[in-house]
Amino acid sequence: xxKSDIGLIGLAVMGQNLALNMSDRGFKVSVYNRTWxxxxxxxxxxxSNSLISGSRELVxxxxxxxxxxxxxLMVRAGKVVDQVIGQLLPLLxxxxxxxxxxxSRFTDTNRRVSVLAEKGMHFIGCxxxxxxxxxxxxxxxxxxxxxxxxxxxxxxxxxIAARVDGVPCCQWVGEGGAGHYVKMVHxxxxxxxxxxISEAYQLLREGLGLPLDQVQAIFAxxxxxxxxxxxIEITANILGFRDEDGEPLLDRILDQAGQKxxxxxxxxxxxxxxxxxxxIGEAVFxxxxxxxxxxxxxxxxxxxxxxISFQGDQAAAVRHIHDALYASKIISYAQGYMLMREAAKExxxxxxxxxxxxxxxxxxxxxxxxxxxxxxxxxxxxxxxxLLLDDFFTTAVKSAESGWRKACMLGIELAIPLxxxxxxxxxxxxxxxxxxxxxxxxxxxxxxxxxxxxxxxxPRGEFFHTDWTGEGGDAASTxxxx
Numbered sequence: 001x002x003k004s005d006i007g008l009i010g011l012a013v014m015g016q017n018l019a020l021n022m023s024d025r026g027f028k029v030s031v032y033n034r035t036w037x038x039x040x041x042x043x044x045x046x047x048s049n050s051l052i053s054g055s056r057e058l059v060x061x062x063x064x065x066x067x068x069x070x071x072x073l074m075v076r077a078g079k080v081v082d083q084v085i086g087q088l089l090p091l092l093x094x095x096x097x098x099x100x101x102x103x104s105r106f107t108d109t110n111r112r113v114s115v116l117a118e119k120g121m122h123f124i125g126c127x128x129x130x131x132x133x134x135x136x137x138x139x140x141x142x143x144x145x146x147x148x149x150x151x152x153x154x155x156x157x158x159x160i161a162a163r164v165d166g167v168p169c170c171q172w173v174g175e176g177g178a179g180h181y182v183k184m185v186h187x188x189x190x191x192x193x194x195x196x197i198s199e200a201y202q203l204l205r206e207g208l209g210l211p212l213d214q215v216q217a218i219f220a221x222x223x224x225x226x227x228x229x230x231x232i233e234i235t236a237n238i239l240g241f242r243d244e245d246g247e248p249l250l251d252r253i254l255d256q257a258g259q260k261x262x263x264x265x266x267x268x269x270x271x272x273x274x275x276x277x278x279x280i281g282e283a284v285f286x287x288x289x290x291x292x293x294x295x296x297x298x299x300x301x302x303x304x305x306x307x308i309s310f311q312g313d314q315a316a317a318v319r320h321i322h323d324a325l326y327a328s329k330i331i332s333y334a335q336g337y338m339l340m341r342e343a344a345k346e347x348x349x350x351x352x353x354x355x356x357x358x359x360x361x362x363x364x365x366x367x368x369x370x371x372x373x374x375x376x377x378x379x380x381x382x383x384x385x386x387l388l389l390d391d392f393f394t395t396a397v398k399s400a401e402s403g404w405r406k407a408c409m410l411g412i413e414l415a416i417p418l419x420x421x422x423x424x425x426x427x428x429x430x431x432x433x434x435x436x437x438x439x440x441x442x443x444x445x446x447x448x449x450x451x452x453x454x455x456x457x458x459p460r461g462e463f464f465h466t467d468w469t470g471e472g473g474d475a476a477s478t479x480x481x482x
Contacts, residue, residue, distance in 0.1 A: 004030040004053065006156055007061045007071040009084060011042050014128070015074035017135035018101070021160045023050040030054070032061045062091040068152055069096040072126075077102045085112065094120030097149045101126045103262055106177030106184060110347075113145045113176055122149035127173075127183020129364035130162065138162035140364035141170035142186070142356075144179025144349075162363025169362045174349035181269075181343055182356055185336045188266030188280040190365050191259075192332035193231050195283035195420040200325045201235070203407065207414045208310050208317055212248050216240045218318060226326055226396075229368030257287040266339070273342045278427050279332045282419040310414060317410060323403030328424035330397055333374065334387040335427070354378035388431065397428065 004027075008019050011033040019042075022029045029052045033039045039054040055061035062069060069092060073084055081100055088098060098116065100109065100123070109125035116123040123145050130139030141161045143150065150172050161170035173179040204215045216239035223232045243249040263284040270277035289296075310317070337353060344351045357374040361367055377390035387393050408425055411418040430436060445451040452463040 002028065003066045004028040004064050005066060005070070006030075007032065007055075007065050007069070008074060009033070009058075009061070009071060010074035011038050012074065013132050014101070014135045016042055016046060017132055018072070018074065018128075018139075018160065019052055020046060020050065021136055021138070022156060023047070023052050025156075025159045027051065027156055027159070028053070030061050030064045032058060058087055059091055062088070067095070069093075070099065070153055070156075071097070072099045072101055074101050077104045078108075081108070081112075085116075089119065089121075092121060095122075097122040097124065097146075097152060099124045099126050099143075099153065100180075101128045103127070103183065103187070103260065104180050105265060106181040109145060109177035109180045117146060122146040122152075124149055124153060125177055125180040126157070127179050127186065129183065129186055129360075129366075131365065134162065134363045134365075138169070138363050140186075140359050140362065140367070142173050142179045142182045142359055143170065144173040144175065144177065144182070147172065147175060164358070164362040167358060169359045169364070171352070171355045171359055173356070174344075174351055176347060176349070178347070178349045178351065181347075181349075182340065182351070184262050184265050184269070185340055186360060186364065186366060187262035188277070188283075188339075189332055189336045190231075191263035191266075191283040191287075192280045192336075192420060193229070193329060193366055195286050196279075196325055196328050196332070196424075197231055197235055198286075199411075199416075199418050199421050200321050201239075202416055203321050203411060203414075203418075204318065207410060207416050208314055210314070212239060212250070222322060222325075226369065227322070227329070230365060231368075254293070255290055256293045257290045259284070259287050263287070269343065270339050273339065273346060275335070275339045275342050276427060276430075277335050277339055278423040279328065279335055279420050282423045286417075286419050306415065308413060308415075310410075317407075320403035320406040320410065323400035324407035324421050324425075327397050327400035327404045327428075328421045329368075330370075330387065330393055331424035331427055332420075333370075334393070337374075337387055353384075354382070386431075388428075401428075 006022065006027060007030045008015055009032045011031060019029050019031050031039060031042065031052055032055045036056050043052065043054045053064065055064060062071070065071070071088060073081060075081060075084055081102065081104060085098060098121065100112070104125060106125070113123045124143050125145050127142035128135065128139050134140065138161055141157050143153070143157060158168040158170045161168040163169065173182050201215065204210050204218060205212065216236055219232060219236040219239060223236055238250055241249050243252060263280065267277060267281045267284050270281070340351055340353065340356070343349065354375045357371045357378070361371045373392050374387065377387060377392060378384055380390065384390055388397060404425055408418055408422050411421070442453040446453050446465055447468045450465050452465045454460060454462060455464060
């Protein structure tokens with residue numbers, strides 16, 4: 001009996017659909033789940049009449065694989081991944097490959113690459129985006145880790161990935177945890193996109209007082225323009241969905257958002273690297289605010305919550321909200337790319353930013369029309385410092401600026417919170433100012449803590465301390481980086 005091309009461990013939704021995807025493309029797959037009953041149910045159900053076989057024990061799974069053995073883990077991130085790796089290692093041999101397709105933290109992937117390399121084996125961290133549908137029919141896959149293993153897994157990963165213009169949405173990202181890092185940033189941008197869309201929805205629905213069917217029509221229209229994206233598409237579908245009694249289901253969903261940690265990790269990494277990832281940070285905090293539902297309701301009873309009613313040109317306001325959403329979305333991606341660029345410097349990764357945009361064009365949650373514009377921007381200038389400095393995005397943001405400001409002012413007037421949109425605008429205004437009030441911050445720091453400052457009339461790298469009160473001394477505080 002011919003051995004399998006790849007093994008897969010973990011038969012939750014993503015694992016099952018990836019196995020079926022591989023089988024559809026002619027690969028023999030051996031699967032294993034912690035419970036044999038789940039494996040049997042899969043084999044007798046969705047996987048019947050496929051190229052998928054099941055193993056009751058891990059030793060049988062490994063024995064049924066072609067060399068070098070390739071095992072894809074689709075298990076819960078964290079300790080479970082390490083536990084499964086520990087179970088596999090005695091069964092594998094030098095040259096074999098373990099792939100992790102979960103949302104693992106990139107630092108864990110760095111460690112696992114090193115641990116397996118010491119044993120002569122290879123580890124690849126694969127960020128996979130697209131949810132259930134993507135896994136089944138073509139996700140975006142972001143592999144990184146031990147590059148020696150890439151030729152052995154490239155065929156299967158690119159075969160199951162989404163394609164745009166014939167190009168697979170799966171390219172080698174970089175060494176170590178680079179693949180999972182890029183997936184983490186992808187998820188951070190996803191947080192930002194979802195929050196921006198939610199803010200636009202609230203402005204339209206509660207701010208302008210538009211009926212739900214009209215809001216649904218607006219999002220459907222937006223999906224045919226510059227905002228064309230998967231998240232705009234599904235938002236239009238959600239707005240039109242009715243419950244069993246014909247009433248809008250959305251109005252019955254509790255306004256308390258969950259999160260699994262990747263947005264938080266993105267924010268933490270940005271703080272570690274000193275990158276102003278303001279929009280994504282606000283998107284994470286917005287979910288945190290939504291989580292205190294009961295407290296918000298008590299606060300509303302005491303503090304009130306409603307702003308003034310909208311008075312004005314509804315059609316113009318809709319255009320302003322569109323422009324605010326578009327410009328803010330550009331800022332979100334610009335910040336995400338700033339973070340990846342700094343991470344590449346910090347960790348020694350050679351990231352191809354244009355290829356990352358290509359990987360995100362199909363299969364993944366943040367796929368959108370202007371990812372093609374991002375690819376073109378890096379094609380024009382591979383060393384592009386910031387997306388906002390590319391002619392296309394410069395023009396796009398400036399064209400949307402007036403509406404963007406009006407939408408944010410509308411939110412303030414109507415007491416509708418716009419943490420992501422407003423932070424995006426503040427970042428834009430700060431990024432394009434050659435002088436910020438940080439001079440005052442430095443003066444304050446020197447005043448109370450003798451932290452020193454540089455002067456505009458002296459060369460950079462010289463530091464000074466002032467005795468502001470006449471009662472201090474000449475000693476300056478030790479400088480340090482954070």
